[in-house]
Amino acid sequence: MFPLQRVVVVGLGLIGGSFAKELKTQHLCVEVVGCSRSQTTRDKALELGLIDTAEGNLEAAVKGADLVLLAAPIGATEALLRKMAPALNGRTIVTDAGSVKGNVIAAAKTVFGEVPPWLIPGHPIAGSERSGVGAAKLDLYRDHRVILTPAPGADQTALETVTRIWQCMGAEVVTMDAEYHDAVLAATSHLPHLLAFSLVDTLSKEGENQQIFRYAAGGFRDFTRIASSDPTMWHDIFIANQQAILAAVDQFQQGLQRFRQAVEDQDSKAMLGAMTRAKVARDHFT
Numbered sequence: 001m002f003p004l005q006r007v008v009v010v011g012l013g014l015i016g017g018s019f020a021k022e023l024k025t026q027h028l029c030v031e032v033v034g035c036s037r038s039q040t041t042r043d044k045a046l047e048l049g050l051i052d053t054a055e056g057n058l059e060a061a062v063k064g065a066d067l068v069l070l071a072a073p074i075g076a077t078e079a080l081l082r083k084m085a086p087a088l089n090g091r092t093i094v095t096d097a098g099s100v101k102g103n104v105i106a107a108a109k110t111v112f113g114e115v116p117p118w119l120i121p122g123h124p125i126a127g128s129e130r131s132g133v134g135a136a137k138l139d140l141y142r143d144h145r146v147i148l149t150p151a152p153g154a155d156q157t158a159l160e161t162v163t164r165i166w167q168c169m170g171a172e173v174v175t176m177d178a179e180y181h182d183a184v185l186a187a188t189s190h191l192p193h194l195l196a197f198s199l200v201d202t203l204s205k206e207g208e209n210q211q212i213f214r215y216a217a218g219g220f221r222d223f224t225r226i227a228s229s230d231p232t233m234w235h236d237i238f239i240a241n242q243q244a245i246l247a248a249v250d251q252f253q254q255g256l257q258r259f260r261q262a263v264e265d266q267d268s269k270a271m272l273g274a275m276t277r278a279k280v281a282r283d284h285f286t
């Protein structure tokens with residue numbers, strides 16, 4: 001199976017750049033093509049040795065490729081698929097790294113009328129609040145999970161190729177239904193990011209030019225690190241996974257309201273019950 005001939009990475013930021021770097025370091029393909037709209041990003045990716053060839057034109061980049069990874073913000077998925085479509089020959093495997101999967105499936109149905117068998121939607125559960133080509137690094141995916149959400153008609157060779165490529169990068173690959181993926185990630189990733197953005201925004205407005213942050217300690221730093229994440233990427237996630245995120249926010253609001261009530265009532269039993277349950281659950285999570 002490996003090395004593949006030509007693998008194209010579309011979007012050379014933290015996720016795409018790290019994927020490209022692994023491809024090259026592990027010789028998983030003969031040629032790594034990096035596709036980005038920005039000349040500066042293309043030059044930087046070449047300079048950092050992340051890719052062999054840089055291409056600004058998406059259609060030209062994907063022509064004859066064995067595999068394409070889409071690693072741009074998810075709001076761009078439909079436009080990228082549309083632009084690539086004329087160059088796809090049915091043998092090129094297309095996968096993606098987007099944090100929401102329902103929108104990739106919807107985009108594919110809009111562009112191709114179905115989820116093509118060669119499209120294997122995916123999501124590496126790895127990353128950080130850093131972004132851009134300079135953030136790319138080796139081992140980003142090692143010991144992390146990658147979730148693939150293949151459609152029922154997915155080509156088995158395509159699924160196996162995408163699975164093996166992530167495994168070569170040290171990841172554990174699991175497959176699941178796209179709707180379940182989006183509900184789980186809404187609760188475990190999208191809600192915490194929304195809370196962190198909202199908390200820091202609220203406090204910075206009220207804190208007169210962030211003066212209060214001078215008095216913040218480690219807990220605040222830990223809780224809000226993810227508020228430094230890229231706003232464009234997260235905007236796209238909040239748009240693409242709207243329903244599941246609203247459900248997670250509503251559920252959280254009920255828990256918050258119960259906690260607020262316990263504080264107002266000085267209800268020690270309720271407060272200690274909630275915190276003990278949370279501590280036990282968190283202590284089991286590594």
Ligand code: NAD
Nearest residue numbers: 011012013014015071072073074076098099127128131132
């Ligand atoms: P990033 O901002 O570091 O990189 C995105 C890259 O895409 C940049 O090079 C940018 O110039 C390019 N880009 C932006 N708009 C584009 C467009 N319309 N067409 C083509 N390229 C475009 O972001 P990232 O963290 O690498 O995230 C990329 C994808 O991976 C997103 O879909 C995100 O949901 C997903 N993801 C991110 C993380 C994370 O923690 N950062 C984790 C898992 C998955």
